Amino acid sequence: MWPESTESPAPLRSGLTTGTCATACCVAAAQVLFTQKQDDTVSVTLPKGKVVDLPIIEYSIILNGIRTATIKDAGDDPDATHGATLFVELRLTSEKGVRFHAAQGVGVVTRTGLLLDVGEPAINPVPRKMMTEHLEGFAKTYDYYGGFEVSVGVINGEQIALKTMNPRLGILGGLSILGTTGIVRPFSCAAYIASIHQGIDVARANGITHIAATTGNSSEDAIKKHYELDDIALIEMGDFVGAVLKHVKKVGQTDSPKLMKLSICGGFGKISKLSQGNMDLNSRASSIDLNALAKLAGLLGANDELQDEMTNANTSVEALSFAQQQNIELADAVCQQALNFARQYIPNHIELEVWAIDRKGSFVGKALDKVLSKPKGNDL
Structure with missing residues (x-):
């Protein structure tokens, strides 16, 4: 539950989007694959150039790759994903490019009218662009000419998604990875407003x-x-x-x-x-x-x-x-x-x-x- 607010006015904290969290996990995983370093925090560059630091709470070896995780901090915004654990499983591939997959807790698009095609993992365009740019930066730095396979997940995402409009939008199996600026403004409820727009678009498209x-x-x-x-x-x-x-x-x-x-x-x-x-x-x-x-x-x-x-x-x-x-x-x-x-x-x-x-x-x-x-x- 959200804590009781104080009677005294205080500045509201901004938070970070699920897209920013997923990008941080990509950065942490890539850093392990290319340098073997496991830092407690990593830096992410947001779409408008601001650099933010996020904590990394998990490093695990998986088949042919690395899994990393962080905790979503929505600041003072009443976000259903506040406190959720987001993770990325990153693998190197011989085929160039970055391919995205929905891991446990991230949904898949089943209806037309969204920004993504039917069958695609619910990872929106800006988060995809953020992750791609950071991974391509690693590839350039370390003269890597292969590609990346990125699986994004959210612990208990299936249950959290029931508190959102995803099921009605035709995004099934979990949450969406969202964000346009990388930052959650307190009480802006940007994700909620985006869901309203998506709901209208999905209805029309169907x-x-x-x-x-x-x-x-x-x-x-x-x-x-x-x-x-x-x-x-x-x-x-x-x-x-x-x-x-x-x-x-x-x-x-x-x-x-x-x-x-x-x-x-x-x-x-x-x-x-x-x-x-x-x-x-x-x-x-x-x-x-x-x-x-x-x-x-x-x-x-x-x-x-x-x-x-x-x-x-x-x-x-x-x-x-x-x-x-x-x-x-x-x-x-x-x-x-x-x-x-x-x-x-x-x-x-x-x-x-x-x-x-x-x-x-x-x-x-x-x-x-x-x-x-x-x-x-x-x-x-």
Whole structure:
């Protein structure tokens, strides 16, 4: 479990990606093969040139090669792989080039729409490039003209992967080796946002034209049941609605494959934040505006007494309950405001809707916006 945070503000620690960890293991293993040195720490050069040091906790001789391992440190980012043991089994080959394999705990791609082809180990392009460049550096230094076989694994990766979106993305058997900069920024949740983008891409590549982005399990269950959606159409966006809106805007402008409908579903409080123009719905980034909810209720006919009650409510759910007692359709209006904001990002040919649920997982509000214009071309 994550430790309790202190009340005093303190700088947040950055961490290192699984791609950086795998690269460090490659460096350590190559160093053994070429120099027989087994250092406690090794240096890795990140994509933008920064050099970082990582500890190596294991050196083992394997058949025709060396196995090394390190511990993933995600800093203060809430990363499922924080504390995981990553390892690399490195072998020299007569054939030039670097070939990658998935060892225990690293998944394999089984669906189209990702950055990698079906059947490839889930080791993303930037980590592959990092490992390749470091290994080629060793080859040049020591006049080595053969190649490398790199097997990357994660201890208990199969179990850790169940806490991620990998199974839904069609990455089976374990985790992905990720990273674009090599660094994990505290609370940036870059890996989570990347998974959101991948989820949308995988859905489109597999012919899904209606996707639903949800803030949590209850909202996912509600919208899935309502539309009888397949899991591949469900995007676990959590608090990162901005990641969904921006990526749908990007892919919605492409010719194919077409996305025709986006449903956004979340708890009433989260949707109220979206209605106020917030792209990150986490409490550290945005707050529920009870005054705004009260004013909106006033526009819908709420008297001054009700507005005062709502302003002084303990939670958005309590404020909603006050409005419901006087038959004020507050949740629908909040969903409409959220939809109006989201529509700024969503191309007009994509049908858009926003749903709000209560704490029991029941729908309390909705706003539906039909297609505003047909897509270009002959897709319909």
